[in-house]
Amino acid sequence: MRGVARSALERVAEEGLPGDHHFYIEFDTTAAGVAIPDFLRNQYPERMTIVLQHQYSGLEVEAEQFRVGLAFDGVPATLTVPFAAMTAFMDPAAQFAVRFAPEAPEPEATATLATEQDDAGVPTGDTAAEPTADQPDGVVSLEAFRTRRGMPPSRREDGDPA
Numbered sequence: 001m002r003g004v005a006r007s008a009l010e011r012v013a014e015e016g017l018p019g020d021h022h023f024y025i026e027f028d029t030t031a032a033g034v035a036i037p038d039f040l041r042n043q044y045p046e047r048m049t050i051v052l053q054h055q056y057s058g059l060e061v062e063a064e065q066f067r068v069g070l071a072f073d074g075v076p077a078t079l080t081v082p083f084a085a086m087t088a089f090m091d092p093a094a095q096f097a098v099r100f101a102p103e104a105p106e107p108e109a110t111a112t113l114a115t116e117q118d119d120a121g122v123p124t125g126d127t128a129a130e131p132t133a134d135q136p137d138g139v140v141s142l143e144a145f146r147t148r149r150g151m152p153p154s155r156r157e158d159g160d161p162a
Contacts, residue, residue, distance in 0.1 A: 001098050005089040009066050012052070013059045022053035024090040031085030033065060037077045047087065050079065 008023070017023075026049040027034065029041055040048065050070060052059070057069040058078070065082040090097040 002083045002086060002089075002100060004098070005086060006061060006063075006066075006083055008089075008091070009059065010061045013061050017053065020093040021091055022051060022093065024088070024092070025050050025052065025081070025086060026088035027081050027085045028087055029085075031082060033080070033082035034085050035078075035080035039075070040072065040077060040079075049088075 005025075012023075026047060029036060029044050029046060029048050036044075036048070050068070052068065055071060058067065059069075060067045064084070065080055067078060067080045069076060069078050071077070086100055088097070088099045
């Protein structure tokens, strides 16, 4: 849905705002890539909402962010906002509003569980369960791994120790 906001801003950057349209854009001021003056960061330490209507300048839209000039109590400021930092986008004239879930940061490293595998990549040893007669080859029931309520994890439903 951030693509919808990007497309709307691209159109406004080229053609201006049509009719009564105006945008409310809320963003996370702590997100990576957000560039705002210190006086705004002090005033809005977590979230900020800007309005693009009559008095904005230099709207530039890039693939991952937009930049716009606004005035705050007569003080001009240029803001750079990555689309990933956007938390809401609204156009009241179009009766359109969308709230965005924060984008998860890219994981730096992924931990994997090391298990022994056979030639087909199927886990072997203690981590593999044998298929039963009512299961096709390669399908393992999760029942063997579930803990029953009120039953200690060391005992399965059949009474055998796990």
